[in-house]
Amino acid sequence: NFWSKCIDHLEHDLPQQQFNTWIRPLQSVEEAHNIRLLAPNQFVLNWVQNHYLDNITSYLQTIAGSNAPTVSLEIGSRANTRNSQEQPTGSPISSQDKPRARAPRPENDAPMPSNLNPNFVFDTFVQGKSNQLARAASIQIGENPGTAYNPLFIYGGVGLGKTHLMHAIGNMILDNNPKARVVYVHSEGFVAQMVKALQHNTIDDFKRRFRSVNALLIDDVQFFAGKERSQEEFFHTFNALFESQQQIILSSDRFPKEVSGLEERLKSRFGWGLTVAIEPPDLETRVAILKSKADQLFGVDLPNEVAFFIGKRVRSNIRELEGALRRIIANAEFTGRPITQEFAKDALRDMLAAQDKQVTIENIQKTVAEYFKIRTSDLLSSKRSRTIARPRQIAMSLAKELTNHSLPEIGEAFGGRDHTTVLYATRKILELKESDHRVEEDYGNLLRTLTS
Ligand code: ADP
Ligand code: MG
Numbered sequence: 001n002f003w004s005k006c007i008d009h010l011e012h013d014l015p016q017q018q019f020n021t022w023i024r025p026l027q028s029v030e031e032a033h034n035i036r037l038l039a040p041n042q043f044v045l046n047w048v049q050n051h052y053l054d055n056i057t058s059y060l061q062t063i064a065g066s067n068a069p070t071v072s073l074e075i076g077s078r079a080n081t082r083n084s085q086e087q088p089t090g091s092p093i094s095s096q097d098k099p100r101a102r103a104p105r106p107e108n109d110a111p112m113p114s115n116l117n118p119n120f121v122f123d124t125f126v127q128g129k130s131n132q133l134a135r136a137a138s139i140q141i142g143e144n145p146g147t148a149y150n151p152l153f154i155y156g157g158v159g160l161g162k163t164h165l166m167h168a169i170g171n172m173i174l175d176n177n178p179k180a181r182v183v184y185v186h187s188e189g190f191v192a193q194m195v196k197a198l199q200h201n202t203i204d205d206f207k208r209r210f211r212s213v214n215a216l217l218i219d220d221v222q223f224f225a226g227k228e229r230s231q232e233e234f235f236h237t238f239n240a241l242f243e244s245q246q247q248i249i250l251s252s253d254r255f256p257k258e259v260s261g262l263e264e265r266l267k268s269r270f271g272w273g274l275t276v277a278i279e280p281p282d283l284e285t286r287v288a289i290l291k292s293k294a295d296q297l298f299g300v301d302l303p304n305e306v307a308f309f310i311g312k313r314v315r316s317n318i319r320e321l322e323g324a325l326r327r328i329i330a331n332a333e334f335t336g337r338p339i340t341q342e343f344a345k346d347a348l349r350d351m352l353a354a355q356d357k358q359v360t361i362e363n364i365q366k367t368v369a370e371y372f373k374i375r376t377s378d379l380l381s382s383k384r385s386r387t388i389a390r391p392r393q394i395a396m397s398l399a400k401e402l403t404n405h406s407l408p409e410i411g412e413a414f415g416g417r418d419h420t421t422v423l424y425a426t427r428k429i430l431e432l433k434e435s436d437h438r439v440e441e442d443y444g445n446l447l448r449t450l451t452s
Helices: 002-013 016-023 042-051 053-067 129-143 162-176 187-199 203-211 228-243 264-270 283-298 304-313 318-335 341-347 349-356 361-372 376-380 386-402 407-413 419-435 437-451
Strands: 027-030 034-039 070-075 086-088 152-156 182-186 215-219 247-252 274-278
Touching: 002 016, 002 027, 002 034, 002 053, 016 042, 016 283, 034 042, 042 053, 042 070, 042 318, 053 070, 129 152, 129 162, 129 274, 129 283, 152 162, 162 182, 162 215, 162 247, 182 187, 187 203, 187 215, 187 228, 203 228, 215 228, 228 247, 228 264, 283 304, 283 318, 304 318, 304 341, 318 341, 318 349, 341 349, 349 386, 349 437, 361 376, 361 386, 361 407, 361 437, 376 386, 386 407, 386 419, 386 437, 407 419, 419 437
Parallel strands: 034 070, 152 247, 152 274, 182 215, 215 247
Antiparallel strands: 027 034, 027 086
16 A cells, blocks of 8 residues: 555655654555544644655655646544544554564463564663663663663663663564564553453463563563552563573662662562663753753754753753753744744743642642632542542643653552553643633643743
8 A cells, every 4th residue: 555655655754752752653444545643742733744744745656647646634543533544653652563472482372572662772772871881781781681680770860761771671682683572561561461360361471471571671660559459470480581681671760779668679680680770860961861862853953052951950860951952943843933042941931940849739620729729639549420430530641741751650659550541631622722722721821830
């Protein structure tokens, strides 16, 4: 079909990061004379429209001449489209078309996806004093999995590059040995899969699958806290892999011994191999990361003064740096204005104000509860009535917008909810801000209260 040819062409033509960031997330629905491209959000839609659409159209004309289909862009995903011939472009996580994603495995055993993000590789990881050791250890392990250090335990604060490094190791192992079975899973995902296996009576399958990998990467093990059955299961998986010299890579927000709510025997095993820290980056590294991201993701040459401005103001972590960069570039894209320091300052006003005021999830919850005249505890409860659920969604969205916390962390802070609930809330509110005048106003009022 036309779109898959077009994809091949774009993949060949574009820098890989740009391809992965903008083209891979698109899903396509091919109709008789038109290809509908579904973008996950407005930003991607606009970006593709402004930067790649001409290229796509003219390429289609080259291959199909006057039969070339037209192309239309809309926001959506395949889950929302029915009764049409749908062709996923490829999941952003693991691309099925690459032979390296496959490994030989027993029949009637569904393959475990590697879940690796192709953008998270060593090439895109900027080196600095703060991450030198963690990076070097990771490369070692990528080159000699199972033999150098086992397990590798990477710890450090939110948004400092732990997940990126883990994926980079996984990608490297697969690059060197396409048959290796590499599996990345967030500890919450491990728990969820285990619960599902218990429900469906497939726990033996679950055990076998996890124990037959060559490299198991478990992210954010602090989320195992208090989940005893999962810890038990993971303990056995760990032992099996360790004994057969398969690589285990773990991350956490703190040093193994300091992760609370974990069994002692797990904590001690976590320290058996090599434990490395990632520290917050210094100014020069922040600037280097910003310039590199602007180029890789957006093809934008970020002026030094702007990179220094952002780097000086946003100090906490790299995820937030990236958020700031995205915001500035999205703004520049919409307004068509050049990216100057003044412009950056303007675009980041809310975010910087929130940072200066050190907005926390707790004071967001308090402020939202007061605003809607409900109790803070209601926000954390399981109540589902609209009068509670809507404020809760608004509070979650504000937490996402104004703090650096990840979705799982926000979920945790809202009475132990799943990160998908938070994701759903932020999408819902984004949608309602467009369509429901009241929500837009409430959100705006709250944003101002919290940041001024
Ligand atoms: P963590 O898992 O520690 O919370 P992530 O690995 O998710 O952090 O990193 C957050 C973002 O910052 C990601 O988009 C990642 O690519 C980026 N990032 C982190 N460290 C670096 C680095 N040294 N160079 C380039 N990008 C980085
Ligand atoms: Mg992470």
